[in-house]
Amino acid sequence: MGELRAVTYKITQHAGYSVVHLKGDVDLSTSPIARKLILECIEAKHSVLVDLSEVAYIDSSGVASLVEGYQLAKTNGVEFGLVNVSQAALDVLQLARLDTVFPIHASLDDLSKVMR
């Protein structure tokens, strides 16, 4: 897929959530990795937070994976949210008017604060 970009990830536990920390570029070639990760956590009935603080670039396949995760979380009765959304990622979400759909938290320390 053109130049190869990489995405790396790490899963931590925080306040009853599985936090998926993504790092790098989430694009057409790497978003399937992120998707699989998120869906697996939700299948296991974990509430999931996706930490986007180290995501330099996310394209619409990445956003589509988040949408799918959120949908699956709802059917499985678990929670799903995004944290540390960078301005670049927020721009992409806003373009698709998804910033009003996802629960977006400002930081892991204060999950009660939902950023809009």
Place this chain on the structure above:
Amino acid sequence: MTTTKKISSEPVIEVQDLVAHYGSREVLHGINLSIHDGEIMVIMGGSGSGKSTVLRHMLGLNTPSSGAVKLLGQDITRITSKEIDILRRNIGVSFQGGALFNSMTVGENIILPLREHTQLDEKTMQIMCRMKLELVSLAGFEDLMPAQLSGGMVKRAALARAIIMDPKLLFFDEPSAGLDPVVSAELDELILRIRQAMKTTIVVVTHELDSTFRIADRITVLDEGNVLMVGTVDEVRNSKNKRIMDLLGRRVREIKIDAEEYLNRLTGEQVRETG
């Protein structure tokens, strides 16, 4: 326009001394253009000035007689067809008539580039398709055939297909031709939003002045196969060049009416003198 115009200095599209022929007729006489990352460049000019021809060369659909066309640093007149195919994954094009595949539904049209070039999950592709349809205000139309859409809808669906892969470069041929002013303004707004969110470099070919002034960072004015001027919206607006003023419609070409000659033209006859 309130959007901030962040323009880096690095050109992502460069046309150098482009000369093009149709048969033995030279229609482009050495075009030079350079378009920066994240910039919206509008190519305008009168009918027959060579806008579409320049666009076709930038897309690698025509081969130039001489000169170079560099996209994202690669000269497409020199690279192999395999390299150009890979390059094209970073390029989206919305053609004048939409050029949707008539044998496929709107949704299949939009997904086609993903199907051909990626290994994404079917579900992901469907969601991406619906996201793009939402973006162009065509939500729920994915199962229709292109023939069932109006002209404006076809244009928006074509835009959705052009941006499905989140291309770095987006080419747009006559976005507002044949659309009413409201729809056309909406489309302009959409072009600006796409650039804002995706940092896309956008090249628009048009002769609509309103649209040009709304979206352009810079304007290239073509005239009879030559670049007449490259400048910002204000520079073009304030240009004292006669040809450009003609194009902007600030000067109406004088039409003197010779009554007798005019009558001859209409009747196709010689007026007989009645004495």
Place this chain on the structure above:
Amino acid sequence: MRQYAEKLGRATVSGLEELGYALSLFVESFYWIFFGYRRGQSVSIAATFKQMMQVGVAAIPISAALSFAVGIMLAIQGIHTLKAFGAESQVVVGIALSVTREFAPLIIGILIAGRSGSAIAARVGTMQVSQEIDALQVIGISPVRYLVAPALLAMMVMVPTLTFFADIVGMLGGAFFSVLELNISMEAYVDRTIKALTVDDILQGIWKSIVFAIIIAVVGFINGFSVTGGAEGVGKATTRSVVQAISLIIVADMAFTFYLNH
């Protein structure tokens, strides 16, 4: 005089150009069929099957009707001619050989040229006019791989298949008339047909039909791709492709027959 020479020269050049183009289309199609997967662009099996349905399966009824009629016609003419020599019972051999070697491939070739060659030219011509071909190209999909290869492959499978089918139906048509006219039994007719025919006779027709298939597809695509000038251009290209394909089929048939029987 010089004018004519020049005209002829130009016609030759453009004819050679077209031949070169035809050859490159054919070669490129096979490049995609065999090596497409290496570039992540395989020729679609689904598209090929769809074409096979349209080219072959949908043409079964009309192919059956035409070849049955041709079989009857051959029987009538054969019996009439051979009666003069008192050899009307030899008609069985005549029908078997002329159907398999000549008439089945020719009838099917002409039928498919009219039916599917024109459809290719019309479809591709319309796509050319509406810039769908350009769109394919800028999406990074080779039109040859996406459009030509599946149709060419489908033709090269289905035209010989239909030809073989027409062999059988054609001979059945001949049998139908001969059995009634000559008062011989069906078993006897079939028996003598099998004795008269060799595998080579059947293969000769099949080889021809493969060549016809290539002609039909390539001519259809060349005309489709070269359409300019809107809907009218599409109409012209469609007509041109049928006329060219049928002419080339007949010329190729003659050359083939000459070559194979010398």
